[in-house]
Amino acid sequence: MTDETTATQHTATRTVAAYAAQRPNAPLAKTTVTTRAVGEHDIVIDIRYSGICHSDIHQVGEDWGDGIFPMVPGHEIAGLVSEVGPGVTRWKVGDRVGVGCFVDSCRECDHCRAGLQQYCTGEGGMVFTYNGVGKDGRPTYGGYAAELVVDEAYALRIPDGLPLDAAAPLLCAGITVYSPLSHWGAGPGKKVAIVGLGGLGHMGVQLAHAMGAEVTVLSQSLRKRADGLRLGADHYRATSDTAVFEELAGSFDLIVNTVSADLDLTAYIGLLRVDGTMVQVGVPEKPLTLYPFPLAIGRRSLAGSAIGGLPETQEMLDFCAEHGITAEIELIRAEQINEAYRRVLDGDVRFRFVIDASTI
Known part of the structure; x- marks a missing residue:
């Protein structure tokens, strides 16, 4: 592979299969979205599992404010690193990783420096994993998708002792x-x-x-x-x-x-x-x-209290691995997402739905 080919790979946008709501309260349907290029310090996560959080339903319904559509929900993401940018030092292909509710922050305010990125007060603030706008001005798309491009600093290590499907909900x-x-x-x-x-x-x-x-x-x-x-x-x-x-x-x-x-x-x-x-x-x-x-x-x-910062989230994952703690889940196919939403609203789940991303 030539240097020119490598450069092309890391500047081209990516078309990704996903499930999205095209407008507020619309059913989620299979589609494709265009994500950003793989940057110097980005990794690509081959999403294996994505949890369904009640907040996904709130955001599709614009219960907490105006949404960005099409919206690809999902902030309980577990998968494997499939590609790394040329400057990545934390991860290698094949690593088990997770992503939670945010994918960036200002990195400079007192809260970010203290590892409390969820309370970021700097310019732009915390960038939500989905229904947000990245520093490049592009909308962010979440885990109801085949893959995710994310800065290496905002991914977390999922310990070997945790199965990926039951570990996904730990991220929120x-x-x-x-x-x-x-x-x-x-x-x-x-x-x-x-x-x-x-x-x-x-x-x-x-x-x-x-x-x-x-x-x-x-x-x-x-x-x-x-x-x-x-x-x-x-x-x-x-x-x-x-x-x-x-x-x-x-x-x-x-x-x-x-x-x-x-x-x-x-x-x-x-x-x-x-x-x-x-x-x-x-x-x-x-x-x-x-x-x-x-x-x-x-x-x-x-x-x-709102979620946790990157250090505390890693601490939580390690604690769960040490004590054998995972979410109790019902694994579903992607075409069951809308049914799962209805069941969440009816309280008919013990205790977390998780999407098998291989069905997207």
Whole structure:
């Protein structure tokens, strides 16, 4: 291969098979999209698996603001490196890698320098894996596709001990709950409540248990009780029974709310011990309301958390490999994506849909 041929390979755009929504709320259908060229420090990921996150549905529906269409969702991506740019030093062809919710950031602000790229405040901010605009001005496309071109610095190593299909959801669902559990010190001697046992909640139970905390699931009903206890919960309580809020008042050091629903925050804040914290990781479409008195009388906190930076996400993947933690998944073909979306909205999944990208 000549130097001229190599240069051509790294300047040509790429046509990639993908599943996309052509307009807001449209069904996803097979198509092709044009991605950027492979740059000096880019790698090409042969996508093997891509998780379906509830936020994919929100963004296709423009629930959180205007979208960029055609939209190729997917930010729980696992695959193998198939090509590297001439300046790549971190990866080689065949490496097992993953990509989460962002593919770039300013790299210069205080947050980026601290490894908190998800809170980037520099020019352009964090670049979302899909439904975003890259520094080259091109729209970004996500993991419901055959391949992804990404800067080598924004890919993560998936340890050999993690199967790629069950590891894919860790890139969003896993880090979304790992980050607050780690930041607020879940561990031995701490009582942690996980609200909801869905895609995020089932990861939160496993991670909090592995960290050594005493774990309680707070769910609307006892329908998933056997699953929750099997995954590591010590207790499982149904919040449809209002007596639960009296019985558990002042019980928890940390509550992680994983559901995107209209909850009575005042009631949940009352479950915290003095100096306890409730962290929102689920993002409902409508504002939530809170009577602040329970915060004041217990010096309690209501906080939020968004995914994790690159170092913490790698830490999470390594922690999961060490403790044998993966998502519990239902593997689907690409033509089942729209059906999967309907089932997610109906709560009919245990616990994460993952697309077999070989069917795209």
